[in-house]
Amino acid sequence: MNVDTLIVGFGIAGLNYAEQLRSYNKSFIVMAPDEESASHLAAGIVNPTVLKRFNPVWKAAAFLEYALPFYSNLGEQIETQVMHPLPIYRILSNIQEQNDWSVASSRTSLEKYLNKQLISKDEFPEVRAPFGFGEVIQSARVDTKKLLSHYIQKMIPNQFISEKFEHKSMIHGEWIGYKDIQARQIVFCEGYHGVENPYFNYLPLIGSKGEILIIKCDQLTEEFIFKGPIFLSPMGDNTFWVGATFDREDKTTRVSGEGKAWLLTKLKQFLKLPFEVLEHKAQIRATVIDRRPLLGRHPKHENIYLLNGVGTRGVLMSPLLAKWLFQFVENNIELPAETDIKRFEKQYFRN
Ligand SMILES: Cc1cc2nc3c(=O)[nH]c(=O)nc-3n(C[C@H](O)[C@H](O)[C@H](O)COP(=O)(O)OP(=O)(O)OC[C@H]3O[C@@H](n4cnc5c(N)ncnc54)[C@H](O)[C@@H]3O)c2cc1C
The missing domain is CATH 3.50.50.60 (FAD/NAD(P)-binding domain)
Known part of the structure; x- marks a missing residue:
């Protein structure tokens, strides 16, 4: 052939x-x-920002402007919706982060992606966020x-x-x-x-291992991705993606007790609702x-x-x-x- x-x-x-x-x-x-x-x-999160330090990712605008219509059109061609536009709600940890968010959302490189208006903690009583949330707009999840x-x-x-x-x-x-x-x-x-x-x-190519959990949580909204110390992203049918760890040493796809314990500790820091762990998995990111x-x-x-x-x-x-x-x-x-x-x-x- x-x-x-x-x-x-x-x-x-x-x-x-x-x-x-x-x-x-x-x-x-x-x-x-x-x-x-x-x-x-992968969670399949399409996010043009780095939410640790409130920066745009490298060539954010170029990548995002090409990716969003691409996945949307491809979904039509394969007759299945694969891209779900979803805002990311970044949990702000303190007053300093609230101020940093306000400054970042006024920068020309970020104003398209960060909502200037902070979101009150009272919007989501099921999520612990005493300093409220910053909202990322133009983000999405692709069901990879x-x-x-x-x-x-x-x-x-x-x-x-x-x-x-x-x-x-x-x-x-x-x-x-x-x-x-x-x-x-x-x-x-x-x-x-x-x-x-x-x-x-x-x-x-150095690689970095990521462990994740899939949980079931019946009462949590599926309209938003939450980002605290880790991501909590809806996958449909009341299931959510929780992750991830970041390990540059172990290059196996074996899951670990420490990985799971770490993920659960981080999750419980902000999710107040009861949940059940359905899956625990690991893969290696191709990092350079x-x-x-x-x-x-x-x-x-x-x-x-x-x-x-x-x-x-x-x-x-x-x-x-x-x-x-x-x-x-x-x-x-x-x-x-x-x-x-x-x-x-x-x-x-x-x-
Ligand atoms: C836990 C975790 C969470 C992530 N979350 C996100 C996210 O939310 N958003 C995001 O953008 N990215 C995310 N990533 C990163 C993302 O997964 C990677 O950037 C991306 O999936 C890598 O795609 P790839 O096609 O290069 O490699 P892979 O997905 O690893 O695919 C490689 C392919 O090559 C095949 N292959 C390998 N060797 C051979 C061979 N010899 N012969 C034939 N086939 C072979 C494999 O079977 C596989 O099909 C995440 C990664 C991890 C681990």
Whole structure:
């Protein structure tokens, strides 16, 4: 079978690259094993702000303006709503934070995203917030699990191969050969598993583990995402996503007693209602040493590409990152320098 592109990996990055190819009528195959990835476990929160320090995320406006209509249109195409616009209510810890919020919400880079008007603690008596809330507007939740499964069924049922790609079986020359597939180029979107990819394992993909809980809480509103020391985000049917831990040492997806205890302690600091824990899970975020994505072409092989390192903001960033990479691969349009893996070539790449 001959195709333009073989995509390896089908998390949110692989899906977004597939969608670029599909929308430009390029032929492609996606290969990924049937296993849960970081994209399946993510809360799917699309948030243009950093709520620890009240800053915009890097290139917030560009990513958000591309991502929101992208997910909304894609939902229509796969006939399932996958994007749910939801404000984030940031619990303010003290008077200093109230003041910081007021200052931040007047900054030009943030005024579109932060409501200047503070929200009173009395709005949500079920949530402990003696200093009230700051509201993030233009935020959303993308149901990544639903998106990934429906996209395969509706858009690429005959272009998806459910198996792990074995790098050692790949033949590279003018074409990429893998079993019976011949592709003009290959794009690796393997998330943290990229550390096992012999073509790109020179890159400083560090990874950070996140543990989460899914809880059931019958009386809590499903209209808002709450952000205290951790996120509490509605998932439908009175279930909520609670997370996450952040661990750079342990690179396994095993859940831990300490992780669960930490999450429960943080949750009980602000949720006053009774709840039941339904699930406890962990995955690894593909984080990079300089906190910027990893896009680009292999230093030696013209037709081997990478879309990785989307870190803690993969849902927000992947649509535009996939577009940038597509334009680079197909039309030779330069990548933003901060994203291009060339930045690491001198320091890390050895022949
Ligand atoms: C707990 C937690 C919460 C998060 N919450 C959010 C959030 O709210 N908002 C947000 O924007 N981001 C969030 N993130 C980050 C987000 O999950 C990631 O940025 C994003 O999902 C990474 O997508 P990816 O496609 O690069 O990698 P992954 O989702 O890890 O997908 C990699 C894919 O590659 C496949 N693969 C790997 N190796 C091979 C191989 N050899 N052959 C074939 N296939 C292979 C895997 O099976 C998988 O399909 C969260 C992450 C975690 C862990």
